Amino acid sequence: MQYQYKIVSSDPKLVFLQLLETKGLKATKQRQLVLDYLLNSKKHASPEDIYRDLCKKDRSIGRATVFRTLHLLEESGFAEKISFGDGRHGYEFKFGRPHHDHMICVECNTVIEFINDTIERIQHKLAQTHKFSPLWHRHEIFGRCHECSLKKDLGTKS
Amino acid sequence: MQYQYKIVSSDPKLVFLQLLETKGLKATKQRQLVLDYLLNSKKHASPEDIYRDLCKKDRSIGRATVFRTLHLLEESGFAEKISFGDGRHGYEFKFGRPHHDHMICVECNTVIEFINDTIERIQHKLAQTHKFSPLWHRHEIFGRCHECSLKKDLGTKS
DNA sequence: CTGATATTGAGATGCAGTATCAATATAAGA
DNA sequence: TCTTATATTGATACTGCATCTCAATATCAG
Known part of the structure; x- marks a missing residue:
């Protein structure tokens, strides 16, 4: 605080x-x-x-x-x-707004927010195991959103 | 590939x-x-x-x-x-080297590598749920390593 | 060895962010 | 409301990291 x-x-x-x-x-x-x-x-x-x-x-x-x-x-x-x-x-x-992490579309920069309690809990345990005191974290998944993967498929088919 | x-x-x-x-x-x-x-x-x-x-x-x-x-x-x-x-x-x-994620000490930049199959699996499922096609991800926990948290405690006690 | 060409380094340039500082806006008190 | 102390501001110069340009050079196939 x-x-x-x-x-x-x-x-x-x-x-x-x-x-x-x-x-x-x-x-x-x-x-x-x-x-x-x-x-x-x-x-x-x-x-x-x-x-x-x-x-x-x-x-x-x-x-x-x-x-x-x-x-x-x-x-x-x-x-x-x-x-x-x-x-x-x-x-x-x-x-x-509650804490959340992100999936980021590398084509259009659209951001999907996600949160998963299990992941958060495991993270905390892992830190403890390594005697590490976490301050904040960043969990980002980069890839393509639904729309952009469809576009990409059409594009590479030709 | x-x-x-x-x-x-x-x-x-x-x-x-x-x-x-x-x-x-x-x-x-x-x-x-x-x-x-x-x-x-x-x-x-x-x-x-x-x-x-x-x-x-x-x-x-x-x-x-x-x-x-x-x-x-x-x-x-x-x-x-x-x-x-x-x-x-x-x-x-x-x-x-197998895939791994990182805990990074903000004081001394020491990097601790970690990997957790459950986290990886949940990530994959979350992506599917959102019809997101992941390419890569980054999961970084920032904080203090054991040594640096000890130093910090001593420093703030005085 | 030779020649075509990929690669290089020096320096210019781009770009995001920061520091400086005189001019200005804010807010507390009269 | 007016005054005043001071936090904040914008213009500009500057920093640090990364990229671009291009003539000189190194690589490697023949």
Whole structure:
């Protein structure tokens, strides 16, 4: 537990504002813009995506601020970094959502979320066996989603 | 299966030379230097480590060649990229070694290898459930190895 | 040995992310 | 509301890692 603050609402935006207050940070327009972006974004947007899109709305936003805010959101548990498998990565909104892992389509970057208690339990045991103290983990399966495997099959048949 | 070639030996160096021949590539000194480095390296070396160390031995090696060769080794199944969890990464020799996943110490970068058949099986089933065709996966647990958790405890007690 | 050609290294370039710092926005207090 | 201390910002320069370019070189088949 890194920061302690009472949760007065389940509205992510309100909780975020409260977090800022608790940490003595200011509720700037830019911070709220980035949060809103993640809240409304369906796909997993890269920092560059976010910067580009927010620039369109409001020219008065800088690349550095986007990165700074993404880090803030990440370390406060509001956002999670997702690898695309090729070095690039995107962010997803996380607050209030249970832990999950990912299957990532290498063709279209679609992300399927999964969670399996047995895997989590075994992981924990394995760590204990090796006297390892886990902090976090990443379990990513890369491959092709249903749609893309169908396309690929058609493509290679010719 | 991307490239088909008969295995005439279990000596990685011979198999690598055969792979080069099969692909119509030349067995250059540089390619063999990088392979040797990985074969003899105990730790997981970063591309920059490898470049630096090989430069000492033989000034006639370029950064680009190290990267090119690492990619070749990776896509041929001779090497695997391991994330250190902070954006940096290293390579480990892979050929002929069974699949395994990693626990990575965020303090000292020590890597503990693990494999669990149940996890692998569940993964496969989960993919099927989502009609997802897996190509590869990455299961990394980040945390502290035994030694580093002891050090950390001592450090925070004072 | 010779020649066709794959490979190379140096250096330019690309790209994601970070550091710097003067200008600005925020929020608390008067 | 106005004032003021200060956190935050954006532009820009910079870093680190990786890739591209291309003339020079090494490899290997004949």
